[in-house]
Amino acid sequence: QSALTQPASVSGSPGQSITISCTGTGSDVGGYNFVSWYQHPPGKAPKLIIYDDTKRPSGVSNRFSASKSGNTASLTISGLQTEDEADYYCCSFAESSPYVFGSGTKVTVL
Amino acid sequence: EVQLVESGGDLVHPGGSLRLSCAASGFTFSSYVMIWVRQAPGKGLEWVSKMNGSGNRIYYADSVKGRFTISRDNSKSTLSLQMNSLRVDDTAIYYCVKEVSYGLALEYWGQGTLVTVSS
Numbered sequence: 702q703s704a705l706t707q708p709a710s711v712s713g714s715p716g717q718s719i720t721i722s723c724t725g726t727g728s729d730v731g732g733y734n735f736v737s738w739y740q741h742p743p744g745k746a747p748k749l750i751i752y753d754d755t756k757r758p759s760g761v762s763n764r765f766s767a768s769k770s771g772n773t774a775s776l777t778i779s780g781l782q783t784e785d786e787a788d789y790y791c792c793s794f795a796e797s798s799p800y801v802f803g804s805g806t807k808v809t810v811l
Numbered sequence: 812e813v814q815l816v817e818s819g820g821d822l823v824h825p826g827g828s829l830r831l832s833c834a835a836s837g838f839t840f841s842s843y844v845m846i847w848v849r850q851a852p853g854k855g856l857e858w859v860s861k862m863n864g865s866g867n868r869i870y871y872a873d874s875v876k877g878r879f880t881i882s883r884d885n886s887k888s889t890l891s892l893q894m895n896s897l898r899v900d901d902t903a904i905y906y907c908v909k910e911v912s913y914g915l916a917l918e919y920w921g922q923g924t925l926v927t928v929s930s
Contacts, residue, residue, distance in 0.1 A: 704855060735914060735915040735916070737915070737916040737917065739856070739917070741856075745922075746906065746920040746921060746922050746923065747856070747906070747917070747920050748920070749911075749916055749917060749918055749919075752911060752914055752915075752916035753914050753916070758918070790855060790856050792856075792916075792917070794915045798858060798872065799858065799861055799870055799915065800846070800848075800858035800861075800915075800917070801858070802855055802856040802857065802858065803855070804855050805855040805856070
């Protein structure tokens with residue numbers, strides 16, 4: 702099972718909005734409503750920020766939102782803050798594996 | 812508060828074995844699916860293995876199948892990963908993860924334990 706495709710890096714200025722894409726196939730992203738997103742700051746444990754394609758866990762800032770169209774899922778961070786600097790990973794259930802991760806996107810706040 | 816604390820990471824030679832443990836607290840351990848995820852240096856996250864609460868449903872990534880064994884002791888709220896025939900490309904931080912109860916997502920992560928396979 703190949704990793705889902707994400708851009709290597711995305712950057713933005715404080716207050717701006719950025720969007721990270723996550724492209725898979727009909728056997729993973731497009732075939733199920735089980736895309737999740739994780740924020741992974743350097744040296745810390747990853748944190749769940751989106752599950753079931755678009756749902757936000759309790760306690761996660763509403764600046765994080767997600768959508769999906771076909772085989773591509775997207776994560777949007779609004780009102781970008783310096784604390785949002787981290788690696789971000791998408792993840793999906795797949796026919797061949799319960800969890801297939803994306804390649805990861807490094808978010809930089811300029 | 813949910814806590815997951817991994818231990819057992821070490822430097823080991825190729826072909827060697829290692830056993831990782833994860834001590835869980837703050838939730839009813841036996842009711843939840845538990846998972847191991849790893850991250851090789853400079854690489855992304857990779858799912859390794861998954862076990863349901865009763866221990867009778869187990870899944871492995873193809874990369875570790877036949878070499879790694881996941882287990883759990885619900886009486887001690889402990890998850891384990893026995894790693895045999897270790898290879899250089901098994902070098903990674905290994906995370907213990909609690910799955911959500913309401914779908915397929917990785918709700919809580921430990922801080923990880925480093926496994927280095929090198930001669």
